[in-house]
Amino acid sequence: MSQLSVRRQVSAQTNQALGLREQRIQQRNFAPYLFLLPGAVLFVLFILWPMLYSLRISFFQWNIVKPETSVNVGVQNYLDALTDPIFQRSVVNTVIYGLITVPGQIIFGTFVALLLNARFPGRTLFRTLYYLPVITSWVIVTLLFQYLFNGQAGMVNSVLQSLGLIREPIRWLADARLVMIPLTLLGIWKGVGWTAVIVLAGLQAIPESLYEAAAVDGANLRQCFLQITLPLLRPTLVFLLVVLTIGAMNVYISGLLINRSGNLLNEAHFVLTWMDKQTFENFNFGQGAAISYLLTAIVFIVSFVQIRFLQRDVMYS
Amino acid sequence: MNRKLFFLFTSFILLTLIATVFNAPVRAAESVTITYWHTYSDPETAQLARLIDMFQKDNPNIKIEPTKYAYDDYKKAILTSIAGGQAPDVMRMDIVWVPQFAKQGALLQLDTAMPDFKKIADAVFPGPLATNYWDGKYWGLPQNTNTQVLLWNQKLFDAAGIKEPPETVAEFVDDACKLTSGTKQYGYALGGTYFWAPAPLFYSMGGKVTDDKVTTSTGYVNGKESVAAFQNMLDLYKKGCISPNLLGGGIGTAQGHATGLYAMIIDGPWMVDIYKTDYPDFKVRFAPIPVGMGTNNSSVVGGENVVVSATTQHQPEALTWVKYLMSEKAQLFMAQVGAIPVLSSLTGSKDLPAYFEVFMNQLKTAQARVAHPSWSAMDDAINAAFTKMLKGEKTAQEALDEAAKTIDGLLAKK
Numbered sequence: 001m002s003q004l005s006v007r008r009q010v011s012a013q014t015n016q017a018l019g020l021r022e023q024r025i026q027q028r029n030f031a032p033y034l035f036l037l038p039g040a041v042l043f044v045l046f047i048l049w050p051m052l053y054s055l056r057i058s059f060f061q062w063n064i065v066k067p068e069t070s071v072n073v074g075v076q077n078y079l080d081a082l083t084d085p086i087f088q089r090s091v092v093n094t095v096i097y098g099l100i101t102v103p104g105q106i107i108f109g110t111f112v113a114l115l116l117n118a119r120f121p122g123r124t125l126f127r128t129l130y131y132l133p134v135i136t137s138w139v140i141v142t143l144l145f146q147y148l149f150n151g152q153a154g155m156v157n158s159v160l161q162s163l164g165l166i167r168e169p170i171r172w173l174a175d176a177r178l179v180m181i182p183l184t185l186l187g188i189w190k191g192v193g194w195t196a197v198i199v200l201a202g203l204q205a206i207p208e209s210l211y212e213a214a215a216v217d218g219a220n221l222r223q224c225f226l227q228i229t230l231p232l233l234r235p236t237l238v239f240l241l242v243v244l245t246i247g248a249m250n251v252y253i254s255g256l257l258i259n260r261s262g263n264l265l266n267e268a269h270f271v272l273t274w275m276d277k278q279t280f281e282n283f284n285f286g287q288g289a290a291i292s293y294l295l296t297a298i299v300f301i302v303s304f305v306q307i308r309f310l311q312r313d314v315m316y317s
Numbered sequence: 318m319n320r321k322l323f324f325l326f327t328s329f330i331l332l333t334l335i336a337t338v339f340n341a342p343v344r345a346a347e348s349v350t351i352t353y354w355h356t357y358s359d360p361e362t363a364q365l366a367r368l369i370d371m372f373q374k375d376n377p378n379i380k381i382e383p384t385k386y387a388y389d390d391y392k393k394a395i396l397t398s399i400a401g402g403q404a405p406d407v408m409r410m411d412i413v414w415v416p417q418f419a420k421q422g423a424l425l426q427l428d429t430a431m432p433d434f435k436k437i438a439d440a441v442f443p444g445p446l447a448t449n450y451w452d453g454k455y456w457g458l459p460q461n462t463n464t465q466v467l468l469w470n471q472k473l474f475d476a477a478g479i480k481e482p483p484e485t486v487a488e489f490v491d492d493a494c495k496l497t498s499g500t501k502q503y504g505y506a507l508g509g510t511y512f513w514a515p516a517p518l519f520y521s522m523g524g525k526v527t528d529d530k531v532t533t534s535t536g537y538v539n540g541k542e543s544v545a546a547f548q549n550m551l552d553l554y555k556k557g558c559i560s561p562n563l564l565g566g567g568i569g570t571a572q573g574h575a576t577g578l579y580a581m582i583i584d585g586p587w588m589v590d591i592y593k594t595d596y597p598d599f600k601v602r603f604a605p606i607p608v609g610m611g612t613n614n615s616s617v618v619g620g621e622n623v624v625v626s627a628t629t630q631h632q633p634e635a636l637t638w639v640k641y642l643m644s645e646k647a648q649l650f651m652a653q654v655g656a657i658p659v660l661s662s663l664t665g666s667k668d669l670p671a672y673f674e675v676f677m678n679q680l681k682t683a684q685a686r687v688a689h690p691s692w693s694a695m696d697d698a699i700n701a702a703f704t705k706m707l708k709g710e711k712t713a714q715e716a717l718d719e720a721a722k723t724i725d726g727l728l729a730k731k
Binding site: 066149153154260264 | 322326393396399400417421422423500509510562565566567568627697704
């Protein structure tokens with residue numbers, strides 16, 4: 001019997017016990033709305049209203065001291081941003097970051113989840129260790145990676161040189177293209193644990209009976225993975241694809257710290273770090289707001305396309 | 318059931334409201350609180366606290382509430398506070414930010430608000446004072462100033478057989494390469510490619526960013542002297558006598574100098590305190606910036622100005638605090654922790670630490686950077702030029718021509 005039908009039965013019994021008037025008060029239940037009210041108020045005050053105010057700012061050349069003196073420039077801020085080569089480069093950098101870190105996290109995360117799904121001593125310890133990077137502070141791990149990839153005294157160069165793979169130290173953080181390597185590695189390393197946990201949950205929802213039936217039919221490991229595991233993981237993987245892409249488009253702190261020295265000449269910006277510089281360095285508040293809305297549009301379109309074309313329900317009864 | 322819940326919920330809200338109302342802070346009717354934001358280092362902050370005590374004893378109805386910020390967060394914190402209508406009354410800010418904030422209307426015009434502004438302005442060094450001048454008005458006063466001088470590692474000089482630090486740019490170039498040995502030791506290292514790093518030698522060799530009236534950059538930043546100054550550093554870099562750290566992601570100048578990796582660096586008076594804490598065994602030696610072209614133009618002016626918020630509710634008290642910071646007493650007091658005073662009368666004073674002398678002498682010839690709201694973008698343009706020539710993507714002349722075009726564009730925008 002479904003939950004809904006049980007509730008209907010109880011409700012009907014209660015109605016019979018009470019009188020008609022008490023029935024009406026019972027049915028008009030205010031409590032849920034009162035409990036929702038504080039959350040709704042916070043949402044409107046701290047999320048919805050600032051978002052709408054920011055949209056307003058994007059159509060002005062905004063003055064922060066006397067907002068009433070701001071000049072309405074229509075869509076000029078959006079046009080300026082779209083024709084700005086630095087913004088264009090920042091979009092390219094962000095897309096590249098996404099194209100590397102999203103598949104990276106999904107592939108490594110799935111691999112790790114498959115390993116952690118098996119039963120072996122110390123499994124809990126490994127699950128904790130793999131999740132630890134997820135809860136570290138972005139600032140601290142970015143500084144750590146800057147330290148590791150230091151062009152003169154970094155450990156990465158030291159290891160590569162002692163292995164004979166390079167002769168001269170590589171100046172990772174001095175080149176706008178090379179710097180993507182430590183940044184994407186950092187992004188993947190930081191997200192694998194979270195991805196693995198999600199995939200693990202998806203793996204555990206696959207009934208054991210399917211694998212047993214496949215074993216009876218003589219399927220090997222690869223066939224099990226391709227015919228059972230992957231198709232049934234599809235909803236999980238699509239979810240990860242969408243969420244990780246949104247996260248990748250929003251890459252911020254690691255890029256911010258890397259760009260702080262000013263050596264990379266605005267060529268290694270991500271959309272959000274460029275927005276930060278336009279707003280807080282150049283005092284170009286209107287354009288900063290426009291950039292944030294352009295990013296919103298990009299993320300929305302990408303997510304929509306992903307869900308529309310990839311989501312498919314798979315059920316084996 | 319839901320009636321009970323409703324009453325519980327409402328009484329909870331009411332209790333919270335009552336508790337908040339009764340716990341609201343009660344402000345004393347008499348005293349005025351002035352908020353003062355700064356980015357002083359830890360020893361400087363401790364000294365500031367003592368200075369505030371002295372001020373409050375002399376001014377019992379004014380209370381100063383200081384807040385320390387890390388330099389990297391400071392600009393954002395100020396902007397956020399302005400946007401929220403909670404701007405601090407008085408701020409100590411980087412000299413190059415003053416025109417930018419003045420343009421936004423965030424600062425109080427001091428030469429009209431302060432009754433004895435002219436008297437104070439006449440008493441300070443002209444270079445630092447000029448950093449407060451924008452659009453025909455003065456928007457602040459210099460609070461402390463600094464400049465950069467040459468730091469030379471005596472041990473490395475002795476080992477190379479060089480007795481004295483270089484006095485001219487020609488000697489400097491010579492010494493830099495004599496003190497270089499592969500990647501184990503570099504004669505000279507810059508902190509980065511942002512303008513502050515090459516500025517001392519750039520100005521020393523007669524380089525200029527714009528004309529004196531700040532109307533054009535073509536013919537100045539890409540003029541003969543400026544190109545020669547950058548070409549000089551470029552040649553040293555190509556010969557391997559300058560460390561590659563300046564392009565980013567390398568070993569910092571402070572650390573490298575103290576550990577014997579960089580024989581010479583150019584830096585400011587704060588190095589004394591930094592080395593005292595991090596490398597107490599290292600003996601830091603200062604020398605004037607090598608002379609390039611002419612003797613009246615060497616090194617670059619840095620420092621902080623003190624400004625008052627345009628939206629302050631306590632203008633007279635804020636100005637009293639500003640005036641106190643500019644007094645000889647306060648300037649000498651903060652000098653004890655390394656803040657170089659801006660009062661020209663104090664040059665050579667016996668009450669100042671000994672190492673101040675080389676800096677205050679340098680200040681006689683130090684050049685101010687361009688006081689313009691778009692300075693940050695101009696800095697980026699010169700930074701880009703320097704980086705491109707170091708990477709071999711452009712010649713020094715080509716790179717600086719491009720910078721001149723960008724800076725002219727920024728000067729034209731009003």
